[in-house]
Amino acid sequence: MSAGLIWRGHPVCLRFQKSGGFHLRQDAKHRWMLLAPESTAPEEAAAFLREYGRDVLPEYETATPRDLERLLRSWSERLGLPETPALQWTENRYIWGQANPEAGVILLHRSLLRAPAACAEEVLVHELCHFRYFAHDRSFWRLLASCIPDWAAREGLLRCRPMEEKLCFTEEI
Numbered sequence: 001m002s003a004g005l006i007w008r009g010h011p012v013c014l015r016f017q018k019s020g021g022f023h024l025r026q027d028a029k030h031r032w033m034l035l036a037p038e039s040t041a042p043e044e045a046a047a048f049l050r051e052y053g054r055d056v057l058p059e060y061e062t063a064t065p066r067d068l069e070r071l072l073r074s075w076s077e078r079l080g081l082p083e084t085p086a087l088q089w090t091e092n093r094y095i096w097g098q099a100n101p102e103a104g105v106i107l108l109h110r111s112l113l114r115a116p117a118a119c120a121e122e123v124l125v126h127e128l129c130h131f132r133y134f135a136h137d138r139s140f141w142r143l144l145a146s147c148i149p150d151w152a153a154r155e156g157l158l159r160c161r162p163m164e165e166k167l168c169f170t171e172e173i
């Protein structure tokens with residue numbers, strides 16, 4: 001289904017998927033498509049492309065490791081976790097974040113320190129929600145949406161950033 005969307009001067013086909021957020025990508029024939037949640041209206045998709053799919057992002061704030069440690073503590077409290085997980089950084093894995101509730105560890109990719117702070121926070125909170133619900137089940141997504149209502153747009157922004165092309169969003173141990 002095409003909704004007449006344009007991004008960087010290219011037509012973009014809107015496709016719906018049952019789960020997950022926004023994801024802008026090219027198919028094998030280099031046609032652009034925007035994967036969107038099932039209930040997305042064409043206007044919402046257009047707003048996503050306008051706000052988050054810009055070729056060059058405007059200046060944005062980034063988060064420091066200290067900011068993320070602070071957010072980790074406050075979100076752990078808000079989520080009612082008995083202990084604040086330890087935060088570890090990686091450059092080696094092709095993941096944005098990883099939760100290991102058994103070890104009490106959250107792993108974040110160092111490139112998040114160059115991403116908009118809102119995106120880094122979203123990845124952090126996504127992983128923290130796995131300390132409550134390990135699987136990507138309905139309870140998990142409900143909890144994430146209650147913490148960060150625009151989580152899908154924030155993830156979409158990460159996916160649109162060319163420098164992180166090779167990273168996928170999350171993967172649990």
Ligand SMILES: [Zn+2]
Nearest residue numbers: 126136170171
């Ligand atoms: Zn996850």
